Amino acid sequence: MEFRILGPVEVARGDEPATPLRPKPGQVLAVLAARCGRRVAVDCLLNLLWGDHPPYRARKTLQVHVSALRAAGVPVVHRDSGYAVLAMPQQVDVHRFRELTARAAATADLGRRWELYLRALALWRGSPLAGTGAEPLRAWLCAPLEAEHLAAVEAAAALRARLGG
Numbered sequence: 001m002e003f004r005i006l007g008p009v010e011v012a013r014g015d016e017p018a019t020p021l022r023p024k025p026g027q028v029l030a031v032l033a034a035r036c037g038r039r040v041a042v043d044c045l046l047n048l049l050w051g052d053h054p055p056y057r058a059r060k061t062l063q064v065h066v067s068a069l070r071a072a073g074v075p076v077v078h079r080d081s082g083y084a085v086l087a088m089p090q091q092v093d094v095h096r097f098r099e100l101t102a103r104a105a106a107t108a109d110l111g112r113r114w115e116l117y118l119r120a121l122a123l124w125r126g127s128p129l130a131g132t133g134a135e136p137l138r139a140w141l142c143a144p145l146e147a148e149h150l151a152a153v154e155a156a157a158a159l160r161a162r163l164g165g
Contacts (some may be wrong), residue, residue: 001013001073001074001075001087001091002091002092002093003029003033003074003085003087003091003092003093004018004093004125005029005030005033005034005092005093005094005128005129005141006093006094006097006123006124006125006126006128006145006149007124007125007126007127007128007130008020008026008125008126008129008130008131008132009021009026009027009029009030009129009130009131009132011029011072011073011074013073019072020131021068021069021072022068023131023132023133023134024049024061024065024132025065025066025068025069025072026129026131026132026134027048027049027065027129027132027134027137028045028049028062028065028066028069028083029069029074029085030128030129030132030134030137030141031044031045031048031049031137031141032076032083032084032085033085033087033092033094034092034094034141035084035085036085036087036088036089036092036095037084037085037086037087037088038084039079039080039082039083039084040082040083040084041081041082042059042062042081042082042083044082045062045082045083046058046059046062047136048136048137048140049062049136049137050136051135051136066078066083069085075087093123094128094145096120096123097120097123097124097148097149097152098148100116100117100119100120100123101116101117101120101148101151101152101155103116104116104117104120104152104155105155110159110162110163111163113159114156114159114160114163117152117155117156117159118156120152121149121152121153121156124149127142127146128141128142128145128146129141129142
């Protein structure tokens with residue numbers, strides 16, 4: 001199972017077509033996938049999902065969104081007044097992107113560095129959380145990811161110029 005948040009939020013299983021998620025369950029998955037196996041407190045989720053304007057019965061609404069994720073096969077567990085998605089970092093596109101860009105920056109072999117940057121940038125399918133209307137999440141997750149993406153694009157462009165391309 002693969003979790004994609006670098007573009008529209010999706011769950012992918014092997015060769016099957018990716019399953020897009022509705023906006024709020026997609027936002028919940030994005031937060032949990034970004035934390036990859038670590039618990040996210042319910043109060044933190046409520047703040048990231050709705051900011052200062054939570055709906056009536058916000059906790060119950062959150063439970064409904066978690067149930068939708070579980071129905072889609074996402075392994076979400078409840079832990080100590082919070083939730084976590086049971087996933088390894090390599091199952092989450094944002095973690096793979098960060099791992100590939102870190103490896104690219106650390107390698108002295110320019111050809112290998114170019115290959116790693118290309119693999120990292122290929123994980124991007126659009127703006128993070130596209131289509132989820134994730135305003136409270138923008139500052140917490142999307143803005144930093146977009147800055148990391150820009151840094152990787154700039155590093156790859158500089159490397160390409162250095163390689164004579």
